[in-house]
Amino acid sequence: MNIKLLHTPEGVRDIYNVEYSKKVKIEQDILEVLHLYGYKGIQTPMFEFFDIFNRETGSVSSREMYKFFDREGNTLVLRPDMTPSIARCVAKYFDEEHLPIRLCYKGNTFVNNASHQGKLKETTTIGAELVNDNSSSGDAEVIALAINSFLALGITDFTVDVGQVDFYQGICEEFGIKGDIELRLRELVKNKNFFGVEELLHDVDTISEEGKKAISTFTQLYGGREILETAKNLVFNSKARKAVEHLDNVYRILSVYGYEKYISFDLAMLHNFDYYTGIIFKGYTYGTGDAVVKGGRYDNLLEQFGKKAPSVGFSVNVDELLLAMTSQKIKVDTARNKRLLVYHGPGYKPAIKTANYYRKNGIICEAVRLLQGMDIEDYVEKAKEAGYGGICYFETREIAWVINTETDKRERFTDFHALADRIDQIV
Numbered sequence: 046m047n048i049k050l051l052h053t054p055e056g057v058r059d060i061y062n063v064e065y066s067k068k069v070k071i072e073q074d075i076l077e078v079l080h081l082y083g084y085k086g087i088q089t090p091m092f093e094f095f096d097i098f099n100r101e102t103g104s105v106s107s108r109e110m111y112k113f114f115d116r117e118g119n120t121l122v123l124r125p126d127m128t129p130s131i132a133r134c135v136a137k138y139f140d141e142e143h144l145p146i147r148l149c150y151k152g153n154t155f156v157n158n159a160s161h162q163g164k165l166k167e168t169t170t171i172g173a174e175l176v177n178d179n180s181s182s183g184d185a186e187v188i189a190l191a192i193n194s195f196l197a198l199g200i201t202d203f204t205v206d207v208g209q210v211d212f213y214q215g216i217c218e219e220f221g222i223k224g225d226i227e228l229r230l231r232e233l234v235k236n237k238n239f240f241g242v243e244e245l246l247h248d249v250d251t252i253s254e255e256g257k258k259a260i261s262t263f264t265q266l267y268g269g270r271e272i273l274e275t276a277k278n279l280v281f282n283s284k285a286r287k288a289v290e291h292l293d294n295v296y297r298i299l300s301v302y303g304y305e306k307y308i309s310f311d312l313a314m315l316h317n318f319d320y321y322t323g324i325i326f327k328g329y330t331y332g333t334g335d336a337v338v339k340g341g342r343y344d345n346l347l348e349q350f351g352k353k354a355p356s357v358g359f360s361v362n363v364d365e366l367l368l369a370m371t372s373q374k375i376k377v378d379t380a381r382n383k384r385l386l387v388y389h390g391p392g393y394k395p396a397i398k399t400a401n402y403y404r405k406n407g408i409i410c411e412a413v414r415l416l417q418g419m420d421i422e423d424y425v426e427k428a429k430e431a432g433y434g435g436i437c438y439f440e441t442r443e444i445a446w447v448i449n450t451e452t453d454k455r456e457r458f459t460d461f462h463a464l465a466d467r468i469d470q471i472v
């Protein structure tokens with residue numbers, strides 16, 4: 046056998062055993078938060094027509110997509126981004142709906158990143174989209190959802206950086222920055238290359254000194270609510286000032302949620318996706334090199350699919366989140382309602398009856414035979430590694446042991462009446 050066949054291609058990986066259980070639990074906890082806010086599930090295909098994600102849509106570049114052809118010669122792509130797919134669905138199935146639409150999803154996305162970036166090329170994302178709502182309350186609700194998702198997982202050391210695309214655009218309009226210069230400036234700001242920004246301003250004569258000062262100042266606008274006052278005094282362009290006022294309104298609403306302490310403002314934030322039109326945000330925590338939450342407002346995207354509707358949403362990178370939680374040693378409770386039954390010889394009869402009792406009551410139960418050459422201690426270690434709360438070992442038809450895998454407390458039984466209930470009391 047070719048040993049290479051055992052390996053995955055670069056940028057993808059296998060997830061199994063305890064890590065898989067943790068990932069599933071994280072997904073369940075986040076989706077529960079979204080459902081509690083009234084967001085309803087939607088599932089889109091893993092691959093779509095290329096034009097759903099083309100340059101005009103503002104998603105990832107063509108060279109970062111995995112492309113292939115169907116029998117009719119149509120160019121298809123593995124979805125690199127969930128939002129355009131959701132936008133297509135909303136335009137198709139909710140064309141006549143004018144009230145707010147709340148949708149949530151879970152799915153894998155595929156981006157052919159450069160190998161040196163060290164990023165996964167297949168990632169699991171969970172997200173939410175709020176359509177037909179152009180209010181500050183809508184923006185605040187989506188940011189609150191992101192914050193609530195962190196908290197539901199036991200993550201308390203995090204921040205959500207909030208920016209506004211219109212603020213940057215307002216500055217460019219006020220000082221006449223356009224064409225190639227604007228594109229160069231946008232790329233530098235997007236990559237946080239502020240030394241490059243200073244160099245650009247030094248080399249360009251078409252930007253006034255006042256404009257250069259404003260740009261140099263705005264790239265440093267990061268912090269709490271106080272920087273919004275600085276931003277208001279920086280420019281007089283109505284678009285830029287309205288953007289700052291909008292951020293202030295969102296902050297006041299988030300204060301009602303009690304989430305203001307998690308918010309920082311970054312007015313030099315720009316997103317890799319060009320379809321964002323207003324507020325944008327990113328959520329960071331320790332243990333990972335990139336934002337685990339990304340989102341913002343995209344009021345023009347749905348119009349490309351035939352429905353004019355303001356929209357805002359966010360997505361969570363579950364793989365990065367799992368990495369961060371592992372680094373922070375945040376326990377993911379996968380042992381709840383989970384039991385391991387081990388039996389030897391004729392002990393299979395009470396073991397199977399006990400296992401059936403558990404399963405009928407919605408408790409995960411694995412019943413395994415004690416293999417020749419192994420003893421119960423091997424299974425205790427297996428249970429610890431797999432996240433089982435306890436073991437019931439049916440040594441014979443008449444004797445059983447209940448073992449707590451965390452405390453190693455053990456209790457011997459010779460009467461199996463109501464044994465399953467007693468197991469729960471012990472483990």
